[in-house]
Amino acid sequence: MALPRRLIGVDWGTSALRVFRYDGEGAVVDRRETAQGLIHIDGGAFEAALTEIVEGWREGPVALILCGMVGSHQGWIEAPYVPCPADADALAAALAPLSSRLGPAFVVPGVSLSLPDRADVMRGEETKVVGAAPPGWSGLVVSPGTHAKWVSVDQRSIADFRTFMTGELFAVLSEHSLLARTAAPGPDDPLAFEAGVRRGHEDRAITSLIFGARAEVLLGRMPGSAVRSYLSGLLVGAELAGGLEGTRPGTPILVAGSEALNPRYAAAFRILGMPRVTMVDGETAAARGLWRLAVLAGLTEGDP
């Protein structure tokens, strides 16, 4: 009698590679992480990088399921987007098979949105949503990061979503704009962050508020060491204003971010008088979503 296949989950984004080893019930029994994100994989050496990171995890038969930018045009194979509305069944049915010596391997498709006045795409966050949203759940799942996603979930299905360039804007403005010359090194400044969140949320002219950080310093109203916290607050505040627009009060909100970003978002929601947001660990959500999609697709046995 053949052993049942064990599952390896892979969350492979632009800047990091994370792998999860599951037991037969879907619990993560081991995890590994490297900085071998897509931008650090030369010449399509995906298989070599993956083989190396899962070393010792393939004593018996395994199946692999991958999500994230690894399924993009710049990735290992391109997994076509599933259009909204997209639930876990639709995603599991659209897994893209990958030719690999490691064993049966499949890539989770991204999700696309195409409205007359708005287009959007995600890759990786759909898996987090699948892992984070409980059965029958409706609400907003927020995935902070370089390209923060606000995902409207209806009965556990991705109904709509919107990307905010918060993290990338923070990085390019901090490094390449006049704010690079304005900001001085310093620890996080919670009061500057709070002021930024309030202004970025109330005043929608964010392209003006950003310049305002320079003026605050030039006029001696703010120390240079507060600029980065203030800018972070402005961008997160603007993101919350945009993401919450049209949302019914009382809508359940799950934030599925990293250890670094979750406290920042918790603070921002608290500053805006919305303390009842649920914080979940983004990596745990991704690992859980990969397991669930693998079970739905019959890659492994278990409870989705």
Add this chain to the structure above:
Amino acid sequence: MALPRRLIGVDWGTSALRVFRYDGEGAVVDRRETAQGLIHIDGGAFEAALTEIVEGWREGPVALILCGMVGSHQGWIEAPYVPCPADADALAAALAPLSSRLGPAFVVPGVSLSLPDRADVMRGEETKVVGAAPPGWSGLVVSPGTHAKWVSVDQRSIADFRTFMTGELFAVLSEHSLLARTAAPGPDDPLAFEAGVRRGHEDRAITSLIFGARAEVLLGRMPGSAVRSYLSGLLVGAELAGGLEGTRPGTPILVAGSEALNPRYAAAFRILGMPRVTMVDGETAAARGLWRLAVLAGLTEGDP
């Protein structure tokens, strides 16, 4: 009897140095321009650069008046800001004397705004406003550029203003964000610019709209060659939304930009159903403002 002093006007910004030679009635009889903006002046060699560019203009006694970033902390001398409200008399009274072998020389101060929830600064645009606003005029003067200024003028006095980081955001996003990889070379695309203006004006979530440009291309809804025009439209549209906020319909609007930017702003106002905006040449306005401030300060004889 001594000859009356002739005036030389200097508009010295971050990226360009422009000089104007006036006749006795304030008409510009010659102009010169180089790329010797502040970022290209090493080690404080301001006097050498200015001496070179005005060569042949100093046969008789001259006075010089300078405006722009040359009066900033990184400039030749720091001319303190005049707080709002600031009219031409207040600016003329606060000219900062410059020690120069070229002759009597003065730097126009910048203008600052310090409200409880907003701070802002300008250097150079105050001179454009002085030159562009006719006697007794009230309305909005828009100065497009790297840091676009929207100046609320009341009876020819600068009452309030707001800076939008439109040009700088366009540059850093085009060069350093994921849009650098999304955009393909191509000519200006007026339809993409128009779509950008409309969305940037209607939908205030500009940090989301910027990411949307990437999604439009990935989903085949927009060619990569349209991305730059679309991004320009988004940022100008967002600027117009912010700048026009709270403005009484029918407020006179003057746009005082360059030959390159004025048509873009004229198009944006037309797209938004505001065709009655007056376009004036920004350089002419600066030259006229320098003359006027010099006369008010008694640096030269003439009609302000």
